Amino acid sequence: MYLEKIVMTDFMPYIGTQEVDFSVTPGAPIILIEGENNRGKSSLFTAIRWCLYGRALDRSSKAVQDQFLLNDNAFDLGRDSFEVQLSFSNNNDNYLLTRTCTVKRDTKGKRSGSAVRTFLHRNRDAISTEDIPRYINEVLDESISMFFLADMEILKNYETLVEDDSKAAIEVKSAIEDILGIPSLISVRDALKEIVDDTYKEIQKKKKENSEKSELEQKIAEQTSKKSNAKTQYETASASMAEKKREQDELTSKLAKIADASELIEREKTLIEKNENDLKSIDKLRKEIQVALHESWWAPVSTQVELKVNQTQDQTKLASQRHQSLSEKKFKLTSLENSLVTNKCSECQQDLPIPSREETKISIEVLQAEIVEMSKPLIPSLESLVDESRRLSLFSMPRKAEVIRSLERQIRILQNDAPKRRQEIKEISLALQGVNKDEVKNLELQRQNKDREIGAVAMLIRSESTKLANAEKELTVLNRKFLDAPKSAGDMEISTEMAIASSLQEIMEDTVSRFRIEMKKTVEKNATEIFASLGSENVFKQLQINENYGLRLVDNKGQVFDHKSAGTAQVIAISLILALAKSAARSNALVLDTPFARLDDTHRDNVLKLLSRDSKQSILLIQSGEKISKEIEPEFRKHVSRTYKISIGTDPKESTIALKKQV
Amino acid sequence: MSSESKELPLEKAQQAAIKSLSSKKDDASETAKPYLDQEMLIGLIDIASQSKFDDSPLVMKQKIRKLIKSRIRKED
Numbered sequence: 001m002y003l004e005k006i007v008m009t010d011f012m013p014y015i016g017t018q019e020v021d022f023s024v025t026p027g028a029p030i031i032l033i034e035g036e037n038n039r040g041k042s043s044l045f046t047a048i049r050w051c052l053y054g055r056a057l058d059r060s061s062k063a064v065q066d067q068f069l070l071n072d073n074a075f076d077l078g079r080d081s082f083e084v085q086l087s088f089s090n091n092n093d094n095y096l097l098t099r100t101c102t103v104k105r106d107t108k109g110k111r112s113g114s115a116v117r118t119f120l121h122r123n124r125d126a127i128s129t130e131d132i133p134r135y136i137n138e139v140l141d142e143s144i145s146m147f148f149l150a151d152m153e154i155l156k157n158y159e160t161l162v163e164d165d166s167k168a169a170i171e172v173k174s175a176i177e178d179i180l181g182i183p184s185l186i187s188v189r190d191a192l193k194e195i196v197d198d199t200y201k202e203i204q205k206k207k208k209e210n211s212e213k214s215e216l217e218q219k220i221a222e223q224t225s226k227k228s229n230a231k232t233q234y235e236t237a238s239a240s241m242a243e244k245k246r247e248q249d250e251l252t253s254k255l256a257k258i259a260d261a262s263e264l265i266e267r268e269k270t271l272i273e274k275n276e277n278d279l280k281s282i283d284k285l286r287k288e289i290q291v292a293l294h295e296s297w298w299a300p301v302s303t304q305v306e307l308k309v310n311q312t313q314d315q316t317k318l319a320s321q322r323h324q325s326l327s328e329k330k331f332k333l334t335s336l337e338n339s340l341v342t343n344k345c346s347e348c349q350q351d352l353p354i355p356s357r358e359e360t361k362i363s364i365e366v367l368q369a370e371i372v373e374m375s376k377p378l379i380p381s382l383e384s385l386v387d388e389s390r391r392l393s394l395f396s397m398p399r400k401a402e403v404i405r406s407l408e409r410q411i412r413i414l415q416n417d418a419p420k421r422r423q424e425i426k427e428i429s430l431a432l433q434g435v436n437k438d439e440v441k442n443l444e445l446q447r448q449n450k451d452r453e454i455g456a457v458a459m460l461i462r463s464e465s466t467k468l469a470n471a472e473k474e475l476t477v478l479n480r481k482f483l484d485a486p487k488s489a490g491d492m493e494i495s496t497e498m499a500i501a502s503s504l505q506e507i508m509e510d511t512v513s514r515f516r517i518e519m520k521k522t523v524e525k526n527a528t529e530i531f532a533s534l535g536s537e538n539v540f541k542q543l544q545i546n547e548n549y550g551l552r553l554v555d556n557k558g559q560v561f562d563h564k565s566a567g568t569a570q571v572i573a574i575s576l577i578l579a580l581a582k583s584a585a586r587s588n589a590l591v592l593d594t595p596f597a598r599l600d601d602t603h604r605d606n607v608l609k610l611l612s613r614d615s616k617q618s619i620l621l622i623q624s625g626e627k628i629s630k631e632i633e634p635e636f637r638k639h640v641s642r643t644y645k646i647s648i649g650t651d652p653k654e655s656t657i658a659l660k661k662q663v
Numbered sequence: 664m665s666s667e668s669k670e671l672p673l674e675k676a677q678q679a680a681i682k683s684l685s686s687k688k689d690d691a692s693e694t695a696k697p698y699l700d701q702e703m704l705i706g707l708i709d710i711a712s713q714s715k716f717d718d719s720p721l722v723m724k725q726k727i728r729k730l731i732k733s734r735i736r737k738e739d
Contacts, residue, residue, distance in 0.1 A: 185711050497731050514683055
């Protein structure tokens with residue numbers, strides 16, 4: 001980080017706006033700022049630190065409250081705020097940092113608090129307020145700033161500062177390691193340790209997952225077996241079903257062919273049964289009629305009626321016999337008459353002899369007489385008997401006439417259907433001629449059995465189908481889990497990664513130690529060279545660095561030299577600062593507050609020569625009147641880009657800073 | 664005004680790492696040995712030297728894991 005410019009407004013002793021240009025030209029890395037004691041050199045130094053980190057320290061390293069950084073006269077004049085603006089560059093980026101503080105007044109008009117606002121622009125881009133500290137620490141970490149914004153009043157005791165385990169010593173040690181870049185390696189080592197821990201956890205997790213994965217594999221195998229069994233059963237049942245359906249189809253086909261016969265058989269069976277039932281019913285009804293007649297007729301009339309009926313029947317029989325006999329006699333008479341006409345026998349067709357002709361005439365006469373006799377009406381006549389019977393029946397109307405009539409109606413109804421049914425049965429019988437009724441029945445039975453078998457197989461298929469579907473569903477879930485489970489190749493990679501990270505961690509641990517030792521040697525070597533170049537003594541062999549980055553002076557005999565000299569301590573501190581600047585991971589501007597306070601002319605001249613030659617930018621806040629020896633001054637001035645002088649203002653509380661006119 | 668960024672003194676760090684590798688490699692696990700070489704160490708020092716202010720420890724860890732994994736896959 002290199003400083004470009006600072007603009008202060010009402011900051012500490014600086015009244016109004018004061019501007020200092022820190023930019024340097026190539027070959028002239030020095031900015032000199034001269035001032036009397038208590039005029040504002042350290043205040044300018046404080047302004048830089050306050051602007052960068054928002055903290056101001058007094059000479060005893062104690063924090064100064066912001067409200068007291070406002071110039072007294074400005075406050076008295078009613079101005080309530082002060083500001084420091086710092087321009088600087090880092091890695092080709094340009095920064096403008098502005099910190100403004102507004103001071104509050106209490107009722108008595110005294111300072112009672114403050115509010116600070118900070119603005120940072122990088123390459124003209126505004127940085128958010130919360131990110132500003134990170135950006136500033138990236139540019140120049142506050143922890144290491146003590147060696148670049150060096151207050152020599154503090155660092156003069158550097159040797160004793162690092163010789164204990166105090167907080168200050170730890171901070172200094174940490175700052176030096178930061179400057180040397182050691183934390184970068186430590187962070188890699190720590191990252192490797194974390195990687196080992198992370199990968200270990202991942203491996204443990206994967207082991208657990210692998211265990212679950214094995215269980216999954218076992219479950220998948222079981223489920224696959226179940227699925228396979230279900231599938232086999234399903235396929236067998238399906239094949240059986242197909243066979244049975246085929247057989248059923250055959251039966252159905254056969255039955256279809258004789259379907260009509262089958263129906264006819266059934267119809268015939270039904271009709272016969274109906275007929276039989278009707279006959280039974282008729283018998284039953286007749287018996288019921290007889291019972292009813294027996295129960296209801298009046299006995300005397302009943303006897304007469306019975307007598308008349310018997311007479312009627314006898315007469316009817318007689319009439320029938322007479323009618324038949326009459327027909328025979330008429331036929332015989334006709335034959336005999338024909339025989340007489342033809343003179344031939346009606347039976348043998350032989351010529352009739354004379355006696356026979358006579359006999360025939362007699363026979364004709366007898367027959368004629370008999371026919372006349374038989375043609376007379378019967379006494380009593382059949383009609384009269386029927387009328388008599390009807391009359392008697394009407395007279396002796398049975399008590400159960402209605403019942404009997406009803407029974408007779410039923411009989412008539414039953415008898416009415418019977419001829420039709422008989423005719424139908426007859427027709428069916430004709431149609432079924434040549435049909436084997438047993439075969440039809442057998443086929444029907446077979447088909448019924450087949451239906452039952454198919455039903456059982458269908459149930460089996462449904463059961464196996466459900467099992468198969470469940471097995472497949474379960475397998476899908478298990479397979480998805482299995483696919484989500486880590487792959488063994490990944491497990492191998494993580495194990496290898498852990499092994500590598502673990503080994504690298506050990507190597508980096510060793511590397512940090514080696515690098516620290518190496519950097520210490522470098523700092524020690526650089527500090528020794530710088531110390532040698534700053535002094536004129538040749539009794540000191542080297543500056544030796546210890547574990548705490550403390551520097552001890554070792555004489556030519558190899559003994560630690562306890563110098564007890566403030567000047568030597570200052571030279572050692574400057575040697576360390578310059579050695580660190582030379583060894584640092586980054587190059588930075590050096591701002592040295594009163595670097596020559598305890599140095600003799602020789603050492604001062606040597607420091608100036610060294611800074612002129614080796615630094616990129618050195619801002620030296622020096623006391624007015626500190627003389628630069630005439631031997632080096634002309635050459636030194638060539639390396640000074642600018643010289644400022646801090647002057648007292650019109651009031652002792654005011655200072656101004658302005659370019660010093662070169663004499 | 665010129666500016667310079669030396670960052671981590673790279674060569675010194677690399678030298679230290681390579682020396683550590685020589686002395687520690689024999690103690691490393693057989694699994695890790697094939698991957699422990701200068702290339703790996705230089706890669707690590709690069710990550711250390713390139714770490715920016717906004718690189719969180721997590722980012723650095725990711726970079727290192729990436730380096731290790733790429734080496735594993737390269738060897739495979």
